[in-house]
Amino acid sequence: MNRTIFIIILIAIxxxxxxxxxxxxRANFDYAEIKSIIGDKFIMQYVENKGAFLGMGSDMNDTLKLIFLLILPVVVLGYVVYYIIKTKELDRLSLIAFCCIIGGGIANVFDRIVYGQVTDFFFINLGGIFKTGIFNxxxxxVTTGMIMLLFGSFLNKKKADNNLD
Structure with a gap:
């Protein structure tokens, strides 16, 4: 498959x-409604987030929100799209990771432009082991893409270290 088409498809998915x-x-929940998926460990709760990750920045003034939650993300996402299209040496794992990051970023920026906020609804609470904020x-x-990039960098470093031996 053509590399650029592969990139576009992954981002679009x-x-x-x-x-x-x-x-x-939005169609099946009332605002703040909670529905249990797996006991109290995995729930869905419909909320709207006016900020970024975990509501950070929701109390910023409108000008700062425009800069940090719309303009800056659009510029960064645009650069990353340009980078992955132009950088033919990227391994497949990194390419998929960047597509996940770009797709997630575009989706949340789209929400901010169209709705003025981002719809969130997943919540995981595994007791004292692991607990998230509400996310989508x-x-x-984006998180999966970042983990994949970290994992890939460790694999590439290990491969490079092995080649030095």
Whole structure:
């Protein structure tokens, strides 16, 4: 498959999954309604986030929100798209990771532009072991992409170290 088409498809899939899930939540939940998926460990709660990750920046004035939650993300996402299209040496794992990050980023920026806020609805609480804030598929895409990049960098470093031996 053509590399650029592969990139576009991966980004579009990330955006589509996120946007379809948000439309479904807005249509099937009342605001702040909580539905248990797996006991109290995995729940869905419909909220709107006026800030960034975990509501950070929601108390900023409108000018700062415009700069840090719209303009800066659009510039960064645009650069990353340019980078992955131009950098043909990227391994497949890194390419997929960047597509997840871009797709999730675009999906949340889209929400901020269209709705003025981002729809969130997932919450995980595994007792004292692991607990999240309320998040969405776009957040999950970005986080997964970052984990994949970290994992890939360790693999590449190990491979480079082995080649030195």
């Amino acid at each position: 990330n955006i589509a999954i996120d946007q379809i899930s948000k439309v479904w939540v 598929f776009a957040d999950l895409s």
